[in-house]
Amino acid sequence: MNALQALTLNVLVQDLMLNHLMLATIDPETQREWELNSASRKDIPTTSELGTLMQSNCRALERIHINHSLKISPATSRSSHIMEGNSVNLHIPT
Numbered sequence: 047m048n049a050l051q052a053l054t055l056n057v058l059v060q061d062l063m064l065n066h067l068m069l070a071t072i073d074p075e076t077q078r079e080w081e082l083n084s085a086s087r088k089d090i091p092t093t094s095e096l097g098t099l100m101q102s103n104c105r106a107l108e109r110i111h112i113n114h115s116l117k118i119s120p121a122t123s124r125s126s127h128i129m130e131g132n133s134v135n136l137h138i139p140t
Contacts, residue, residue, distance in 0.1 A: 057090040064093040068100070076103055 047059060055062070069077055080099060084091045 055090055057092060061093045062090070065091070065096055068093070068096055072100065076100065079103070 051059060069080065072080075076099070080091075080096065083099070
């Protein structure tokens with residue numbers, strides 16, 4: 047803690063620690079996005095900024111999931127109706 051404070055950074059030590067913990071738990075793609083975003087800055091981003099990035103990524107992934115589900119479900123229901131229809135129509139006399 048003393049070593050971090052001696053660096054006289056323009057960010058709270060708590061932000062550094064929380065950022066490290068949060069970055070250790072997120073997926074590599076989000077980590078990469080964060081690093082690319084923060085590399086172009088002169089100051090160290092705050093935990094609030096990392097939280098904002100994670101929230102926007104979560105919203106985007108939820109939208110992608112919803113759109114993907116909507117595209118798949120009509121095709122799935124059509125194929126299941128076709129399969130049900132085929133099983134009914136396939137009557138083999140004995």
